[in-house]
Amino acid sequence: MSRVRLQEVTKRYGETVAVDRISADIADGEFLTLLGPSGCGKTTTLRMVAGLIEPTEGTILFDDQVVNNVPPHRRNIGLAFQSHALFPHLSVGRNVAFGLEVKGRKKEDIAARVREMLAMVELGDFGDRLPSQLSGGQQQRVALARMLATDPRVLLFDEPLSALDRNLRDTLKYSILALQRRTRKTAIYVTHDQSEAFAISDRIFVMNRGRIEQAGSQLDIYLRPQSEFVANFVGDNNALRGQVIAVTPAAEGLPGLAMIQSGAVRATAANTAELAVGDPVLAFVRPENIEVLFDEEGRDEPEVVSGTVDQIVFEGPTIRLVVDVDGTPLRVAVGGLARLGLLDAEKRTVRLRLREASLVRDPAIGAASEPASSRVPA
Ligand SMILES: Nc1ncnc2c1ncn2[C@@H]1O[C@H](COP(=O)(O)OP(=O)(O)O)[C@@H](O)[C@H]1O
Numbered sequence: 191m192s193r194v195r196l197q198e199v200t201k202r203y204g205e206t207v208a209v210d211r212i213s214a215d216i217a218d219g220e221f222l223t224l225l226g227p228s229g230c231g232k233t234t235t236l237r238m239v240a241g242l243i244e245p246t247e248g249t250i251l252f253d254d255q256v257v258n259n260v261p262p263h264r265r266n267i268g269l270a271f272q273s274h275a276l277f278p279h280l281s282v283g284r285n286v287a288f289g290l291e292v293k294g295r296k297k298e299d300i301a302a303r304v305r306e307m308l309a310m311v312e313l314g315d316f317g318d319r320l321p322s323q324l325s326g327g328q329q330q331r332v333a334l335a336r337m338l339a340t341d342p343r344v345l346l347f348d349e350p351l352s353a354l355d356r357n358l359r360d361t362l363k364y365s366i367l368a369l370q371r372r373t374r375k376t377a378i379y380v381t382h383d384q385s386e387a388f389a390i391s392d393r394i395f396v397m398n399r400g401r402i403e404q405a406g407s408q409l410d411i412y413l414r415p416q417s418e419f420v421a422n423f424v425g426d427n428n429a430l431r432g433q434v435i436a437v438t439p440a441a442e443g444l445p446g447l448a449m450i451q452s453g454a455v456r457a458t459a460a461n462t463a464e465l466a467v468g469d470p471v472l473a474f475v476r477p478e479n480i481e482v483l484f485d486e487e488g489r490d491e492p493e494v495v496s497g498t499v500d501q502i503v504f505e506g507p508t509i510r511l512v513v514d515v516d517g518t519p520l521r522v523a524v525g526g527l528a529r530l531g532l533l534d535a536e537k538r539t540v541r542l543r544l545r546e547a548s549l550v551r552d553p554a555i556g557a558a559s560e561p562a563s564s565r566v567p568a
């Protein structure tokens with residue numbers, strides 16, 4: 191088991207800064223995910239932890255040991271990639287045994303360990319098959335068994351599921367989580383897929399252009415994005431630029447509130463950024479948090495706005511609208527039975543109520559800091 195720390199780690203390739211002064215403290219047994227778009231530096235970060243790439247600057251520690259000069263095979267890590275690279279000519283059992291044989295373990299110990307690992311990934315009866323005689327998902331489970339066989343202290347995953355079809359990804363992500371929970375090993379998992387990151391992580395680092403844009407729990411990242419990038423990359427969001435027009439201070443256990451105006455749109459939100467009247471602000475409102483009101487509902491509420499439905503897309507469980515509110519296009523998602531009342535709403539005027547906005551000061555400062563509430567206990 192290991193705590194993993196990165197201190198101001200940078201990787202440059204000539205002019206390209208692949209990873210830009212990343213610092214992280216990953217607790218023993220924590221499941222941490224690096225989430226971000228292609229090219230943001232996830233793989234480079236992971237490979238530096240693995241020892242496959244040398245940092246240009248900065249320090250990497252496993253527990254209290256600086257590992258910068260420790261070669262990959264001495265770091266005691268388990269690696270899983272998109273292509274699991276099983277040896278095609280070796281049986282499943284020999285594949286799992288491989289790392290143990292390299293380490294020169296005793297034959298009977300190896301046999302016992304292989305049985306234990308294959309049982310753990312529910313492939314107990316498949317030890318004698320060749321990889322080509324297994325499905326893609328089974329092959330990936332063999333790769334997991336092989337990864338765990340040598341009892342590594344840190345598990346590193348680089349988009350291990352991205353080559354599989356969706357149903358398999360959904361099942362296997364929970365297998366990976368279950369294995370990590372059972373073995374209680376520190377894990378760093380790289381993905382560009384938000385739903386994967388949300389399903390399995392203790393904590394998520396959203397990366398952008400080589401930096402950690404926001405670190406926190408699923409709730410922090412989804413409900414309280416600290417930048418426009420995070421607000422847009424994780425799920426869908428309406429980003430409204432405007433000004434604070436009123437504030438209510440916190441009192442008696444109730445949070446302080448700020449009311450913002452952006453064009454014709456008004457919204458109220460928790461004033462976590464400690465904004466004052468007149469401050470420029472970016473308000474994020476998720477499409478599913480905009481309510482379409484019917485009949486006389488909300489007629490006199492100051493924060494209810496009306497607009498014209500410009501576009502409708504029926505997606506099955508939800509209907510998506512684009513509503514023009516005095517020149518501001520708002521994306522709205524409606525689920526449940528209410529969506530069926532909107533099928534012919536194009537060009538109609540509707541009233542909207544915005545709920546659960548989150549606010550950051552504009553221009554958004556790329557917040558690499560992390561709120562104290564998001565820390566995962568070790
Ligand atoms: N060996 C390399 N030489 C030059 N540039 C590289 C090399 N490896 C990665 N990069 C660049 O570094 C950035 C981060 O890459 P990478 O870590 O692979 O991103 P991700 O895994 O998030 O898609 C990209 O701009 C990529 O083009």
Ligand SMILES: [Mg+2]
Nearest residue numbers: 229232233234
């Ligand atoms: Mg990558």
